Amino acid sequence: MSGDPGRRTRPLAGGCVWVLLGGLLLVVLGLLAAGVLLPRGLGRPAEPKSSVPDRTSAELTRERLETAAGDGKLTDAEVEAATGPHPHTRESDGTAVRIVVTYPDRPGDPGGCYRFVLPLPLSLDTRVALPPRDEGCTRR
Structure with a gap:
């Protein structure tokens, strides 16, 4: 069976x-x-593994400026710390503080000129928008 x-x-x-x-x-x-x-x-190169951080210099500066503005004032030392070694200018007109920073080109970080505007009065709620590169500033 x-x-x-x-x-x-x-x-x-x-x-x-x-x-x-x-x-x-x-x-x-x-x-x-x-x-x-x-x-x-399919002709697409594989994603390169980059040693460059995900955030650009301008994004880091924006975050540092927001943190520095949290105590209600923005000192020259805080601006220097936020912008690092990059050339910058600072202007204030009673309604906002404007900081213009110029970054060099780096791999993964195109550099250029950025204008950061911090509306007054400064506080923990101060937010700084990351403007498009080269908008509202001139290179020196």
Whole structure:
């Protein structure tokens, strides 16, 4: 009786499991290879791993200026710390403080001139928008 379930042997059942596991492994390896090789094959270069931080110099300056304005005043030392070694000017007209900073070009950070406007009065709620590069300022 070849159709009798009691006469089945274990190697046949075990062999099916190994065939299924082997097939599953091949599918997973194929998907991984396609995920790595396919983007390169379509003419798109792989994303470069950059050592440059995700935030640009202008974004860091904006964050530092907001933090410095939190105590209600903005000293020259705080502006120097926020802008770092980059050339900058500062103007105030009673309604806002305007700081213009010029950054050099770097890989991943295009540089340029940025004008930061801090509305008065300064407080913890002061927000500084990150303007488009070169808007509202002239290079020196």
